[in-house]
Amino acid sequence: MEKRVYIQDVATRDGFQIESTFVPTEDKIALIDRLSTSGLAKIEVTSFTSPKAIPNLRDAEDVMRGIRRVPGVEYTVLVPNVKGCERALGCGVDEINLVMSASDTHGLANLRMTPDASLEQFKTIIAATQGTDVFINASLSTTFGCPFEGVVPEDRVYQLIQRLIDIGVQGVTLCDTTGMADPAQVARISTGALSRWPDTVFTAHFHNTRGMGLANAVAALHAGIDRFDASLGGLGGCPYAPGASGNICTEDLVHMFQRMGLETGVDLDALLDASGLLPALIGHDVPSAILKAGKSDRRYPKPKWMTEVAG
Template sequence: MDIGTKTLPWPSRVIVCEVGPRDGLQNEKAMLTTEQKVELIERVVQAGAKIIEIGSFVHPQAVPQMADTDEVAKRIKRVDGVEYRALVLNLRGIERAEAAGIKKVKLTVSASRAHSLANSKRTPEEVVRSFSECAEYAARHGLELSGAIATSFGCSLQGNVPLEQVFSVIACFREIGVKELSLSDSTGMANPRQVYEYCTKVRAAFPKVTWVLHFHNTRGMGLANVMAGMLAGIVHFDASFAGIGGCPFAPGATGNIATEDLIHMCHEMGIATGYDLDAMLAVARSVREMIGHDTASFLLKAGKCSDIVNAKSDNH
């Protein structure tokens, strides 16, 4: 049977943003110390991260795990060429980020109308338009803004989120000048065919936007969804060390795809990431020890493919 020789359009390199210090730790019961967070951030940068989400500037009662983000931001040793970013929800968050020396912040909204109304009593479009004062402040103070569109592929309250609804939210972000947007599968409901379709269409409709994909591995499709995104032309992906995390405001959401799993897959495919995989595995082991329980990282359980090959070679 001739299966053809068509070469798929795999990228030669991808950019992996480490979101463990924020999206990973925010859903953990264990409260890491400021010193532990600083250590993890600095080790991830040493392992090759060029973009890292260090925490969120939100009310400590809402997300107590992120209460010390101001202190974390002030203590980390900054490395030239590395983008240190944080999540904010409003103008007060941006002001705190600026005071802590953070130059790039991310605003988030849910694409799901049901989820948005349940959490903020506003539609997604109303939420994004309320960010206009944040955009004006950022422009005046030389800060960069990015946007995250949660529940882009599905919602535990609403079910399917139509692409038209995602487009509407994107348009609102573009109105306030945001040029980098993440499509986030907060509930882990995305599938590869849907990801390919959505990404192909948003890239065609909004070619000047830098697109990022953020997947949770709730139903085991995280890395398959990454591959679908790659084939649609996306090269920016979020991931969390040890595969920890989830959204405390999205019922049923579990951990992010593991950074080490994503890096390993890419390297096995000949796709560069700029990361030292062994160094990231060491970070993931430290994270597992700090939080005190096993995680969803496949590499922490099975090791690298090359470990098996080397072990067999040593036995012959």
């Protein structure tokens, strides 16, 4: 039997939040509805942050309530605090995604909170989910390095994961927030996490900032990770690494895994159709390689001189 991998799209959250244009609510809903029927395992729909902090996602409720939810697909949202959690629960999300940094400086810069403060905040959020069956995921930013501090000690990463699990987190996303990870490091940390916490659901989240995104995904796969965040079209990025490319591209990841003989559950053509809509929605080209080059099984016409009949 083929090995099964689970692909989770974050474009409408991680991608749209940093675009210079607001994508209209009905366009967001239409795009997510397409993604819902393409075979993805999970969709990070939006973020229940303050509309002032992230104006692009100020329509979180309308989007979450407007989409057509497909059974079997998990719908997750980013939740920064108790208020956001209550808004998310009000929309009946399947999962809330808490975000913290592994490094103090990135935590302060991105969230205005140290990891310690984030963990305290998470306790209050998790308390607010009591009595629901919502799944609690936490994304650990800068797991593979901090753009301000550099290397984050692996022991510190493992200590933070332990503390997350201790307060009731069920899934942990290992995030290479600014594309600093390399395949050897990914293999080491993925193996370390999976062997320490076999009952926790781990997700790998890579950026392609330095061209290593898909190489890191393969390294995580070989270490035993089977859940991957990726972003349609390769949207996303990081405010602290201007000009750098964004999250690994969902269709590029699915294409590679399918070529490797893995079962993704995804209809790649449907995904490419959806990705093809992005440039019109956001007003610029996207980094997707497969959208430009076509799939590996694409056939090119022979040069004309080879097919011309000698006259």
